[in-house]
Amino acid sequence: MVAGNLPQHVGIIMDGNGRWAKRRHKPRAFGHNAGMEAMINIVKRARELEIHYITVYALSTENLKNRPREELDELFNLLRKYFGNHVKELHKNGAKVRVIGDLEPLPADVKQLLEDGEKNSPPNGEFTLTFAINYGGRDEIARAAELLRAEGIEITEDTLSKKLYTNGLPDPDLIIRTGGEVRLSNFLLWQSAYAELYFTPVLFPDFTPAEFDKAVKEFSHRTRRFGGI
Ligand code: FPP
Numbered sequence: 001m002v003a004g005n006l007p008q009h010v011g012i013i014m015d016g017n018g019r020w021a022k023r024r025h026k027p028r029a030f031g032h033n034a035g036m037e038a039m040i041n042i043v044k045r046a047r048e049l050e051i052h053y054i055t056v057y058a059l060s061t062e063n064l065k066n067r068p069r070e071e072l073d074e075l076f077n078l079l080r081k082y083f084g085n086h087v088k089e090l091h092k093n094g095a096k097v098r099v100i101g102d103l104e105p106l107p108a109d110v111k112q113l114l115e116d117g118e119k120n121s122p123p124n125g126e127f128t129l130t131f132a133i134n135y136g137g138r139d140e141i142a143r144a145a146e147l148l149r150a151e152g153i154e155i156t157e158d159t160l161s162k163k164l165y166t167n168g169l170p171d172p173d174l175i176i177r178t179g180g181e182v183r184l185s186n187f188l189l190w191q192s193a194y195a196e197l198y199f200t201p202v203l204f205p206d207f208t209p210a211e212f213d214k215a216v217k218e219f220s221h222r223t224r225r226f227g228g229i
Pocket of ligand 1: 014015017018020028032033035036039057058059063078079082179
């Protein structure tokens with residue numbers, strides 16, 4: 001069990017699906033499928049712990065530009081499958097779904113599914129699962145600044161925050177990256193200013209609820225000073 005301070009919002013960089021599949025001599029899509037299962041289990045665990053926000057990095061702007069077409073198609077198929085089944089269940093269980101990122105370049109049906117997932121969310125859900133899809137932190141900040149400029153609004157931390165995709169979400173308290181790399185890769189750059197970071201070599205399909213508990217436990221022992229003493 002996890003005792004002590006719990007994070008309210010956890011962001012997860014789900015890395016390592018490809019290597020997990022490769023070690024099993026399987027195609028990368030096999031790894032993404034397993035990653036999807038892992039993600040579903042983590043969301044369940046987060047709800048048990050009464051963590052209120054989970055944000056997953058499902059596809060970066062760089063992934064969309066640089067991954068082969070076939071792999072992107074597999075990821076879109078996974079989304080089609082997931083949004084068909086699990087998202088409705090999340091809604092029934094009082095969870096909201098949110099999507100952050102530029103949905104314009106996605107296949108029209110996927111874009112529609114994602115938008116419907118957001119639109120059909122219960123208004124007062126006590127848990128929010130946010131998918132970062134074709135998301136990039138720099139792109140998000142540049143867009144927000146451009147919106148403010150176009151509207152003639154002064155740029156301050158407060159006005160800019162409100163124009164980010166994440167408007168209305170609290171900043172993440174904890175960011176987890178699986179798969180052994182020790183970097184943020186353009187994920188929630190603005191919002192992670194005071195987040196605690198947790199890196200693990202565990203590949204995402206092996207990131208079980210027990211591994212998630214470890215990260216949350218480590219968070220609960222850290223002292224956050226937010227620039228104070
Ligand atoms: C990174 O692993 C993972 C991704 C680019 C996709 C993450 C997607 C899922 C976990 C599937 C479930 C979620 C949705 C919403 C479709 P990688 O492929 O970069 O792995 P590697 O670093 O081992 O090559």
